Amino acid sequence: MRNVLNRLFHTANTVILGKSRQIRLALCCLLARGHLLIEDVPGVGKTTLAHTLASLLGLNYQRIQFTSDLLPADIVGSSIFDGKTHTFHFQPGPIFHQMILADEINRSTPKAQSALLEAMEEHRVTVEGETRSLPEPFFVIATQNPVCQIGTFPLPESQLDRFLMRISLGYPDSRSERALLKGEDRAVLLEKIPICLSADELLTLQAEVKTVHVSDPLLDYLQALIRFSRESGHYEYGLSPRAGLALLNAARAWTFMEGRDAVLPEDVQAVLGPVCGHRLRPVASGATNADVIVAPMLEQVAAV
Amino acid sequence: MKIGATSFKPDRTQQNLLLFSVFFVAAPHLLNLGLGIVLYFSLLAAWRFASGYRPALQPGRLLLFVLTLTGAALVYVDYHRFYGREAGSSLFLVGLGLKLMEMRTRRDVYLVVYLAFFVALTQYLFSQSVALAAYTLAAVGLLISVLIGLNAGPVLSLKIQLKMAAVLVAQAMPIMLVLFLFFPRIAGPLWALPDDPDTAKTGLGDIVEPGSISRLVLSREPAFRVDFEGPVPAPDERYWRGPVFWHTDGTRWTLPPEEGRHDVRAPEFAGTAYRYTITLEPHQNRWVFALDLPKTFPGELSLTREYLLLARQKIGERRQFTITSYPNYRTGELSPAERDLGLQLPDEPSARVVRLVERWRRSSSDPQGIVNKALHHFREEPFVYTLNPPPIPDKPIDTFLFKTRKGFCEHYATAFVYLMRAAGIPARVVTGYQGGQWNPVGQFLEVRQADAHAWAEAWLPGQGWTRIDPTAAVAPHRIEQGIDLDRQWAGQAAGFSPVQRVLSDTALDFHDWYRRVRLVWASIDHAWNQWVLSYNPEHQKQFWEALGIVDWRGLITWLAALSVLCGVLVGLCIRPRRKPETIDPALKAYSRFLKKLAKRGVIKRTGEGPRDFALRAASERPEAKENIGAITALFLEVRYGQQADPSDIERLKQRVKAFRL
Numbered sequence: 001m002r003n004v005l006n007r008l009f010h011t012a013n014t015v016i017l018g019k020s021r022q023i024r025l026a027l028c029c030l031l032a033r034g035h036l037l038i039e040d041v042p043g044v045g046k047t048t049l050a051h052t053l054a055s056l057l058g059l060n061y062q063r064i065q066f067t068s069d070l071l072p073a074d075i076v077g078s079s080i081f082d083g084k085t086h087t088f089h090f091q092p093g094p095i096f097h098q099m100i101l102a103d104e105i106n107r108s109t110p111k112a113q114s115a116l117l118e119a120m121e122e123h124r125v126t127v128e129g130e131t132r133s134l135p136e137p138f139f140v141i142a143t144q145n146p147v148c149q150i151g152t153f154p155l156p157e158s159q160l161d162r163f164l165m166r167i168s169l170g171y172p173d174s175r176s177e178r179a180l181l182k183g184e185d186r187a188v189l190l191e192k193i194p195i196c197l198s199a200d201e202l203l204t205l206q207a208e209v210k211t212v213h214v215s216d217p218l219l220d221y222l223q224a225l226i227r228f229s230r231e232s233g234h235y236e237y238g239l240s241p242r243a244g245l246a247l248l249n250a251a252r253a254w255t256f257m258e259g260r261d262a263v264l265p266e267d268v269q270a271v272l273g274p275v276c277g278h279r280l281r282p283v284a285s286g287a288t289n290a291d292v293i294v295a296p297m298l299e300q301v302a303a304v
Numbered sequence: 305m306k307i308g309a310t311s312f313k314p315d316r317t318q319q320n321l322l323l324f325s326v327f328f329v330a331a332p333h334l335l336n337l338g339l340g341i342v343l344y345f346s347l348l349a350a351w352r353f354a355s356g357y358r359p360a361l362q363p364g365r366l367l368l369f370v371l372t373l374t375g376a377a378l379v380y381v382d383y384h385r386f387y388g389r390e391a392g393s394s395l396f397l398v399g400l401g402l403k404l405m406e407m408r409t410r411r412d413v414y415l416v417v418y419l420a421f422f423v424a425l426t427q428y429l430f431s432q433s434v435a436l437a438a439y440t441l442a443a444v445g446l447l448i449s450v451l452i453g454l455n456a457g458p459v460l461s462l463k464i465q466l467k468m469a470a471v472l473v474a475q476a477m478p479i480m481l482v483l484f485l486f487f488p489r490i491a492g493p494l495w496a497l498p499d500d501p502d503t504a505k506t507g508l509g510d511i512v513e514p515g516s517i518s519r520l521v522l523s524r525e526p527a528f529r530v531d532f533e534g535p536v537p538a539p540d541e542r543y544w545r546g547p548v549f550w551h552t553d554g555t556r557w558t559l560p561p562e563e564g565r566h567d568v569r570a571p572e573f574a575g576t577a578y579r580y581t582i583t584l585e586p587h588q589n590r591w592v593f594a595l596d597l598p599k600t601f602p603g604e605l606s607l608t609r610e611y612l613l614l615a616r617q618k619i620g621e622r623r624q625f626t627i628t629s630y631p632n633y634r635t636g637e638l639s640p641a642e643r644d645l646g647l648q649l650p651d652e653p654s655a656r657v658v659r660l661v662e663r664w665r666r667s668s669s670d671p672q673g674i675v676n677k678a679l680h681h682f683r684e685e686p687f688v689y690t691l692n693p694p695p696i697p698d699k700p701i702d703t704f705l706f707k708t709r710k711g712f713c714e715h716y717a718t719a720f721v722y723l724m725r726a727a728g729i730p731a732r733v734v735t736g737y738q739g740g741q742w743n744p745v746g747q748f749l750e751v752r753q754a755d756a757h758a759w760a761e762a763w764l765p766g767q768g769w770t771r772i773d774p775t776a777a778v779a780p781h782r783i784e785q786g787i788d789l790d791r792q793w794a795g796q797a798a799g800f801s802p803v804q805r806v807l808s809d810t811a812l813d814f815h816d817w818y819r820r821v822r823l824v825w826a827s828i829d830h831a832w833n834q835w836v837l838s839y840n841p842e843h844q845k846q847f848w849e850a851l852g853i854v855d856w857r858g859l860i861t862w863l864a865a866l867s868v869l870c871g872v873l874v875g876l877c878i879r880p881r882r883k884p885e886t887i888d889p890a891l892k893a894y895s896r897f898l899k900k901l902a903k904r905g906v907i908k909r910t911g912e913g914p915r916d917f918a919l920r921a922a923s924e925r926p927e928a929k930e931n932i933g934a935i936t937a938l939f940l941e942v943r944y945g946q947q948a949d950p951s952d953i954e955r956l957k958q959r960v961k962a963f964r965l
Binding site for chain 1: 461462463464467888891894909910911912913914915916940941943944945946
């Protein structure tokens with residue numbers, strides 16, 4: 001199984017150049033059954049990353065472009081009158097796919113945003129009084145522009161909390177950029193990549209992640225981190241219990257990908273920034289970089 | 305310890321905090337030092353603040369040199385010397401300001417902070433009030449927060465920095481208390497301060513003339529406070545005796561030059577005894593004010609023939625004395641010399657005085673009768689008791705008696721004594737304080753400068769010197785209720801227009817509230833005096849004896865007991881948090897491993913995970929790479945792994961034990 005993961009990882013690296021940490025985190029997020037938020041300026045490969053993952057996993061994939069006039073029905077679907085049978089047929093919206101790319105989620109109104117976010121949390125949608133389950137696995141990659149840009153509706157804290165991780169891609173280094181400029185068109189490349197993992201296999205992997213061992217000393221460390229976020233005075237508010245669970249799940253997935261069977265403090269540290277960066281707001285500075293935000297936790301909480 | 309001597313640029317927030325703290329520390333000197341020095345210091349601080357934003361403003365060496373000379377010159381112009389209380393403190397302030405200007409290295413910043421600590425200390429040379437103590441505590445907290453910021457770098461937010469400093473100060477308080485109580489006290493002040501000739505003082509003076517007492521009447525400053533050990537005298541018995549005046553030139557009454565010892569004839573005492581402890585504010589004279597008349601008093605005091613208590617030295621700092629007084633007394637015979645002094649008149653009395661006195665003499669032959677006639681005269685004729693008597697440039701007593709008839713207590717006392725002497729009865733003027741305000745909060749009597757008073761004493765056969773207060777005849781309420789400052793303030797506002805009257809009502813309301821606040825504040829101040837400032841070797845000895853400490857062994861026993869108690873308390877606070885960590889044997893072994901590495905300079909950072917640390921340690925100590933890897937792997941397996949095997953723990957222990965670098 002782990003070979004499969006390695007192959008997947010390497011293939012993705014050939015499409016998205018010089019971003020191996022981000023790809024790892026995205027896979028980790030997927031294995032932990034969480035949703036991913038990518039925040040960055042346009043054009044750095046957010047969509048390509050989502051598309052690559054979908055192709056590699058053989059998941060059926062749908063992209064929803066969030067615009068300011070997007071309505072909830074455009075996401076979940078609506079009933080349409082069939083002239084022949086004189087009945088209403090439910091026409092499923094784009095949400096009924098295994099992998100959703102919610103592009104530029106903060107361009108749309110909060111109403112449309114909440115329709116997606118409800119689906120993410122419950123794994124089902126209720127349309128016209130009828131509850132419909134979403135397919136499994138169900139994975140949302142949302143992208144957003146940095147909030148300071150014009151025409152955006154920033155996601156409130158409660159909805160940011162629904163995303164397991166928030167990562168940003170950043171500009172590639174000059175070598176990767178050169179390779180990108182020289183290489184094939186990414187769209188063509190995407191057509192060619194093989195499916196490495198089936199949906200069923202992904203579900204099995206996700207189940208296996210849950211069996212990764214977590215010892216009491218590790219939980220001590222995790223709780224110390226959470227306590228620090230609440231009591232140190234560095235942050236306006238501390239991490240929620242949901243954030244604690246998210247941190248634990250992500251650390252398990254990371255450990256699994258590393259090929260070990262017990263979570264170590266380093267595994268928690270590896271995912272701390274992406275998992276907690278968007279859930280904390282530092283008091284002293286206006287930093288938005290996740291690694292800067294969690295730096296005091298990493299430095300000041302004893303790791304053994 | 306090596307403190308970086310390299311160029312140092314503190315964060316701007318930190319620098320502003322430093323400047324604010326330094327300014328905060330220096331601020332009370334505004335009251336103590338010359339305006340020039342204060343302005344000079346403020347200018348330098350402001351300059352430094354500005355140059356934090358525009359580095360180009362930083363002065364060069366030449367300018368600094370000129371600034372230094374200017375500062376020294378300022379001190380010299382103000383005080384004509386460089387030592388002494390004011391001049392020395394000014395010099396420190398100048399130095400602090402100059403050091404601010406040349407903060408270049410980290411060492412300089414430390415120096416500024418330590419200088420600021422010292423400047424905070426110099427304030428106690430000027431005042432030791434409870435307010436200043438609280439202020440200094442806050443200042444020390446601020447300076448500590450600066451030090452914390454200096455050591456922690458920009459990691460901490462200002463709020464945390466201040467909180468940590470506050471916690472440190474709070475933790476230091478018990479230690480401070482123990483040192484205060486147990487550190488051997490030294491008798492007298494630790495260092496003698498040269499007399500400052502220009503020290504302003506309020507209080508009774510050594511002459512009496514029109515206006516010498518009424519100028520005190522709006523002063524709220526306390527003169528002294530009294531704690532009674534038993535009954536408290538009624539308001540009309542509260543005469544606090546001060547200097548006694550025999551000699552007059554017609555306008556002013558003066559004290560004789562310092563005289564040799566006289567035999568003091570002890571009066572006969574009767575009636576209730578009042579035992580009390582008086583806490584005198586410094587007044588730069590030797591007088592100790594006692595309730596009429598003192599019988600027993602501490603040995604360091606002496607009694608003059610006028611029954612005035614004198615201290616050996618000028619009362620230059622707050623002092624406490626325990627005295628017993630009897631309001632009923634009878635002094636003995638009059639010596640011929642005293643009779644001469646008591647009948648001295650500057651010149652022949654005027655015809656109208658002679659006429660008035662002759663009329664009294666005719667109707668009554670005995671001195672008591674004449675005294676009563678005189679008091680009757682003051683009561684029946686239109687005499688007015690007022691704070692603002694018209695000025696009388698020439699022959700003040702005569703003019704006052706027959707023309708203006710408006711006066712304050714010194715007018716009545718001096719006029720009465722003059723009349724008695726003209727009638728052939730020995731008399732003298734006594735100054736002191738009368739009344740005082742009972743503080744129900746602190747249960748003590750507070751006598752303020754406004755309570756200053758002058759009265760008369762006449763020598764009557766059979767009774768001896770007898771106190772007669774002509775002011776009581778004119779204005780009985782002055783004696784019964786005391787000077788009511790608040791009413792007087794309001795009275796000044798009341799007067800002319802309705803608007804002003806409304807204002808004065810508000811003023812009265814406000815003063816009612818203000819009076820209550822004042823009472824509480826006065827009792828805090830008094831308690832501070834009683835418990836903190838007067839804690840001298842004698843009180844310390846009493847306190848130690850109460851604890852059963854008689855020699856150094858007892859002291860050491862107590863200190864040891866206190867240390868054990870502190871240790872237990874601290875232990876109780878810390879233990880629960882450590883518990884889970886110390887139990888794990890794997891962690892114990894791993895800590896030993898870490899210690900061994902730390903000895904060789906490879907130190908694990910707080911937040912560093914074991915695996916990351918192992919990689920770093922291996923790269924720093926390649927020769928031990930294998931061992932480090934094996935020990936870390938074992939430790940990780942035992943501590944975080946699924947099934948910890950007891951044999952693994954043993955193996956870990958063995959390997960750590962064998963681990964050498």
